Amino acid sequence: MNNYIEKLEFKNILNSISTYCTFFLSKKMSLNINPSKNFDEINSMQTETNDAKRIIEQGDNFSFSAIDESDIFTKEIIENEIININDIYQLNIFLKECNKIKSIFKNSKKSNSLLKYVNGINELNNLIEIIDLSIDENIEIKPSASQKLKKLRKKSLSSYESLNKELNKILNNKNYSNYFQSDSIRYISGRSALELKSEYKNKFKGILHGSSSSNNTSYIEPLTTIDLCNQLNDYQNQIKEEELKILKEISNNIFNSQTNIKENIDLSTNIDLIFAKAKYSKSINGTINLKEKDSHHLKLIQCRHPLLGDSAVPIDIEIDDNETSVVISGPNAGGKTVALKTIGVLSLMSQSGILLPCSPDSKIPIFKDYFVHIGDEQNIDKSESSFSSHISNIIFTLRNCKKGSMVLIDEIVSSTDPDEGLALACAIIDYLSNKNCKTVITTHIKGLVEYGSRKKWCKNYSVNFDLEKNIPTYKLIEGIESNSFAIETSKNLGLPEEIIVNAKKNLSDDYLQYKSLINELNTQREGLKKIKIDLEKKESQFLKKEKVLKEKIQKLDLEKQKILDEHLLEKKKELDNFKKEIKSIRQEINTSEEIKEVKKKIKKIEKTNFTLNGSDTLKYEYRVGDFMQLENISSTAKLIQIKSKNIGIFQIGNSIMELPLSKVLSVVKNYKNKTTTSYNTKIDASDYELDLRGFAVIDVKEILEKFLDNSLLSNEKSCQIYHGIGSRSIENEVHRILKETKFVSKFSAHNDRKGVTVVNFK
Numbered sequence: 001m002n003n004y005i006e007k008l009e010f011k012n013i014l015n016s017i018s019t020y021c022t023f024f025l026s027k028k029m030s031l032n033i034n035p036s037k038n039f040d041e042i043n044s045m046q047t048e049t050n051d052a053k054r055i056i057e058q059g060d061n062f063s064f065s066a067i068d069e070s071d072i073f074t075k076e077i078i079e080n081e082i083i084n085i086n087d088i089y090q091l092n093i094f095l096k097e098c099n100k101i102k103s104i105f106k107n108s109k110k111s112n113s114l115l116k117y118v119n120g121i122n123e124l125n126n127l128i129e130i131i132d133l134s135i136d137e138n139i140e141i142k143p144s145a146s147q148k149l150k151k152l153r154k155k156s157l158s159s160y161e162s163l164n165k166e167l168n169k170i171l172n173n174k175n176y177s178n179y180f181q182s183d184s185i186r187y188i189s190g191r192s193a194l195e196l197k198s199e200y201k202n203k204f205k206g207i208l209h210g211s212s213s214s215n216n217t218s219y220i221e222p223l224t225t226i227d228l229c230n231q232l233n234d235y236q237n238q239i240k241e242e243e244l245k246i247l248k249e250i251s252n253n254i255f256n257s258q259t260n261i262k263e264n265i266d267l268s269t270n271i272d273l274i275f276a277k278a279k280y281s282k283s284i285n286g287t288i289n290l291k292e293k294d295s296h297h298l299k300l301i302q303c304r305h306p307l308l309g310d311s312a313v314p315i316d317i318e319i320d321d322n323e324t325s326v327v328i329s330g331p332n333a334g335g336k337t338v339a340l341k342t343i344g345v346l347s348l349m350s351q352s353g354i355l356l357p358c359s360p361d362s363k364i365p366i367f368k369d370y371f372v373h374i375g376d377e378q379n380i381d382k383s384e385s386s387f388s389s390h391i392s393n394i395i396f397t398l399r400n401c402k403k404g405s406m407v408l409i410d411e412i413v414s415s416t417d418p419d420e421g422l423a424l425a426c427a428i429i430d431y432l433s434n435k436n437c438k439t440v441i442t443t444h445i446k447g448l449v450e451y452g453s454r455k456k457w458c459k460n461y462s463v464n465f466d467l468e469k470n471i472p473t474y475k476l477i478e479g480i481e482s483n484s485f486a487i488e489t490s491k492n493l494g495l496p497e498e499i500i501v502n503a504k505k506n507l508s509d510d511y512l513q514y515k516s517l518i519n520e521l522n523t524q525r526e527g528l529k530k531i532k533i534d535l536e537k538k539e540s541q542f543l544k545k546e547k548v549l550k551e552k553i554q555k556l557d558l559e560k561q562k563i564l565d566e567h568l569l570e571k572k573k574e575l576d577n578f579k580k581e582i583k584s585i586r587q588e589i590n591t592s593e594e595i596k597e598v599k600k601k602i603k604k605i606e607k608t609n610f611t612l613n614g615s616d617t618l619k620y621e622y623r624v625g626d627f628m629q630l631e632n633i634s635s636t637a638k639l640i641q642i643k644s645k646n647i648g649i650f651q652i653g654n655s656i657m658e659l660p661l662s663k664v665l666s667v668v669k670n671y672k673n674k675t676t677t678s679y680n681t682k683i684d685a686s687d688y689e690l691d692l693r694g695f696a697v698i699d700v701k702e703i704l705e706k707f708l709d710n711s712l713l714s715n716e717k718s719c720q721i722y723h724g725i726g727s728r729s730i731e732n733e734v735h736r737i738l739k740e741t742k743f744v745s746k747f748s749a750h751n752d753r754k755g756v757t758v759v760n761f762k
Contacts (some may be wrong), residue, residue, distance in 0.1 A: 008344040012307055013280075013354070021275035023064035025073060025269045030276060035351035036382035037368055043290050045274075045353025047113045050288040052278035053355065055112070060104045064272060067093050073265050077258050082244060083251040088295040089139045091254065091261070094130040095124050098264050101271060111125055117267045121258035134246055141243050149242045156235035163192060163228040170194065170222055173544070179204055181217045184450065190231050190236075193219040206269040241490075270754040273754065277354050284309075285354025289364055296321050296365045296404075299437055303358035305342040306349070314358075315339055317440075317461060327452040328442045328476070330463030333487070335474035336442040337374060339463070340408045342439055344372060347406060367438070368404040371397040375410070387415040394428065403436035412441050412448070422447040433457050572631075575662060622648065622661060627671035630663045636671060653694040660712055693755075694732055700733045708741055708759075717761060724755040731757070 014031050019029040036042050041666040055061075057182040072087040073094070096122050105118040112118075132288045134145040143150045159392060164185065170176065171194065186193045188209045196204055196212065196218045206220040221229065239350065255262065271283050280286075284306045298319040304312035312337065319326055346356050350364045373393055390413065393398070401407055411423040425441075425448045432439045433455075443449065452458035464473040490501045622628075626639045633652060640656070641649040648661050690707045692700055711719050734757060738747045743762050750756035 004344070005348075005620070006369070007306060008341055010345055010348045010350060013345065013349060015279045016272075017276050017354070020279040021272055022062075022276075023067065023269060023272040024266065025277060026272035029269060029273055032353050035348050036353075037366060038353070039291055039293060039366060042353070042366060043288060043350050046288050046290055046350070046355070047356055048274050049113055049277045049281055049353050051112045052138040052275045052414060053282050053286075055104065056275070056278055056282060060107075061275075062100050062104060064094065064096055064097055067097075069112060071255075077251070077255050079252070079255055080248070081251055081255070082248045083254060085135060085141065085247060088131060088250055088254070088708035089135055090246070092128060092135070094268070095128050095261075099123055099125070099128075099267055101268065115272065117223065117271050117274075120267050121264055122257075124257055124260060124264075127257050130253055133551055141246055144606065145241060145246045149239065149246065152235055152239045152242060156232065156239060159228065159232040159235055163225055163232055166225050166228055167192060167222070170224070176204065180740075183323055186219055188219055190229075191221050192225055192243045192611075193221045214754055223758075228722075231626060232631070268442040274353070277352075284355075284357040286357055287360040287362075289350045289358075289362060291350075291366055292363065294471045295363065296436075296438070297363050298365060299361075299363040300343065300346065301359035301362045303342055303346060303356070303362060306345065306357050308338070312338075312357075313343075315342060315476040316478075317343065317438075317476055318478075319438055319459065323457050323459060325439040325441070325452065325455075325458040325459060326430055327429075327449055328440065328463065328486055329446075329449050329462045334463035335476070336463055337410050338474070338478055339461075340374060340410055340440055340442060344370065344406065344408050359753050365438070366404070368407040369401065369406070371405060371407045372400055373397070373409045373412075385415070390415065398428070401432065401435055401437050405437045407432055407437045407439040409439070409441045412443055412445075414444065418445065421445060422451075427449045429458070429639045437478065445716075514664070529548055553719060571662065591648065593758050622664070627668040630659065631665055633699075634665075636668055652703075656689075656691055657707060658688075658708070688716050689716070689722065691722040692734065693724045694724055695730070697729050698731050700730060702739060704734060704737050705741075708744070711761065719759050719761075720750065721757045721759060722755065730754070 008559070014033055017033075018030040021030050067090050070085075070087045070090045072083060072091050077083065085163050090735060102118055102123060103114065105115060118264075128532055134141055136142050141149070141554075143153050167185050168183075171180060179196055181195040181197055181361065184195055186195065191207075191209055191257065193209045194206075198216055198218045201208065201218040201220060204220055204222075206222045207226070209219045209221055211218045214672055216537040234719060284304075300315065300317050302316065304314050315335075317326065317339070322548075332338055334737045346358065347364050347367055348370070350356055351366060356362065356364075383443050394409070394412075397407060413424045416424075424443050424444065425445060429439060429441060429448070439449075449460055453460050459478065461476050461478050464475040484674070487500060487503050490503075491497075510710055584730050621640055622642065628637050628639060628650070630637050630650070630652075636650050637650040637652045637657075640651050642661075643649055643658065646661055647658060649656060649658050688711065690704065692703065695703065707719075707721075723734050735747070738744050738757070738759060745760045746760045748760040750758050
């Protein structure tokens with residue numbers, strides 16, 4: 001009773017796919033495709049078909065069309081069985097095409113879902129070589145198949161030539177010139193014979209092998225050629241034995257490779273079917289349709305019925321997760337039934353791994369069952385009326401449908417009293433909604449349309465009608481009920497004008513007013529549609545302009561950044577010169593008088609070589625708490641205090657240092673600080689100190705020298721350096737550097753704190 005495959009004409013789709021199959025086994029398989037209900041399997045099939053379509057579009061292809069239908073692909077091969085030479089030849093073509101499939105995918109750089117099939121194909125090159133050496137393109141065993149066969153065929157040819165030479169000698173003998181009907185040589189049951197006139201058969205020495213139907217010609221083998229013919233037959237028999245021996249040897253090789261061959265047959269059948277789906281999908285401009293887990297959202301966008309080709313009018317229809325039903329109204333021959341079939345057949349195609357002729361944004365859930373009521377359901381054998389058959393089938397649907405089922409009903413309860421039909425239709429659609437089925441119903445019952453419009457779980461659609469041209473447009477429109485346009489349709493079909501006029505007179509005023517309102521709403525809808533299109537056009541233009549502006553801003557930002565980078569580079573060069581000056585000055589310091597002189601030089605350098613004031617200052621807005629990358633320091637620093645316009649106090653590891661803000665290379669965003677130690681950020685002149693605990697020995701020289709330089713520039717009298725005790729490696733490095741620094745007058749261990757050195761400047 002649930003013959004949805006037939007009702008939705010899905011077999012026609014499968015027939016079309018079968019024409020694209022090149023292997024007879026995949027052709028048979030294509031006609032028996034059953035839609036899957038498994039989420040992973042459906043998505044896998046969709047991906048495979050889409051990947052195959054991509055390969056076809058690249059120009060790569062294969063074909064098993066040269067292979068004839070043969071038992072070798074389906075039967076079990078028995079040991080020592082001699083396989084027919086034609087079957088061996090067909091198998092050889094198949095194995096070569098399997099290799100071609102592998103080569104296509106080897107050359108493909110992109111990953112492909114079909115690799116699981118292709119990688120399983122066995123390359124049986126040894127078997128191919130054996131067959132190629134033995135069987136030629138005329139499906140005959142080559143003389144080179146064995147040395148013995150080569151010699152036998154040579155001897156056979158020589159024997160045949162000798163026999164023919166002797167027979168021609170007899171034919172040309174003048175003594176027998178009137179004996180023969182013709183100069184033809186016949187071979188009858190392996191014997192050579194000449195066509196002799198029957199009246200001379202007793203005068204010619206030979207063996208009679210038969211005569212013509214008129215008995216005018218007798219076929220006689222001359223006695224002189226009997227031995228030659230026997231010799232030829234002997235060679236022929238030996239050749240047959242040798243050929244059978246060769247075929248048996250090939251057959252045994254095939255038997256030994258039988259498991260691998262069967263794997264290749266199964267895999268190639270599947271691959272050929274997938275490519276057939278892809279070719280069909282390409283012919284209908286199909287797009288991939290992947291399922292969403294546990295989704296019940298049906299959304300078809302610009303969908304066309306695949307059997308109608310380019311002439312099909314695309315439709316849009318949607319039933320979201322919170323909705324269960326759609327009611328479609330509109331004129332006869334307006335496309336309601338086609339819309340039903342389109343929804344049904346696309347769902348079947350999607351669950352069968354066939355790409356869909358619709359927008360890639362379309363969504364179709366997985367349906368567990370299909371219940372389709374389209375066309376005449378009357379059962380004459382049971383003497384049922386159309387209404388009884390229709391209701392009987394709906395009863396079957398109501399008993400068997402469940403959540404996840406698709407129900408398609410064309411012209412629900414139309415063959416009965418309109419009032420009672422409306423009551424039944426409303427009750428049925430309610431029942432199906434309660435069962436959480438996805439239901440699409442077509443109807444001319446206005447009350448059902450109005451009933452559906454009052455339900456949150458139901459949507460109304462209508463097929464549109466062109467009032468000016470007086471023809472249906474086949475477009476599906478959401479939200480407004482459509483007239484049936486029965487009178488207009490009947491007029492177009494040729495109903496006499498007199499009847500049309502009388503029919504219009506019989507329409508009630510209420511109906512005419514209702515119809516006028518519907519037409520007015522349709523006109524308003526068209527107006528809104530034009531406004532929507534205009535707004536979408538303007539939105540598109542706005543987005544384009546926005547894109548251009550963003551590109552310009554981005555370009556300006558890049559130029560700005562380039563200027564800043566160049567300026568920063570220039571300042572860094574100035575800074576490097578400044579460092580060199582300081583370094584040379586440090587080497588000159590020996591006395592307090594020299595220190596005073598050095599300070600004067602520093603002030604002079606500040607004025608002439610390295611000005612960070614006014615317009616030359618890089619205006620960065622630093623904030624306390626920012627993490628920063630500092631010049632020549634690998635560790636990330638945290639700004640804990642801004643001491644002045646150009647000086648900041650930084651926490652680097654366990655150390656706190658006062659450095660110029662010009663040392664900042666960049667601000668590190670979203671930096672996760674792993675240090676939990678807290679510090680006193682209030683540093684007085686009397687507490688000028690450096691904490692080197694936690695630093696590597698290799699970093700100490702750079703940090704300490706900069707600290708000492710800053711001390712000199714800041715006119716500090718003394719400072720404290722925290723280096724800890726441990727292995728004393730940090731302490732030794734600190735003392736070594738202090739000894740080499742000429743403006744350090746003395747240094748000594750702290751009186752109260754261990755691991756601290758107090759430094760006094762000159």
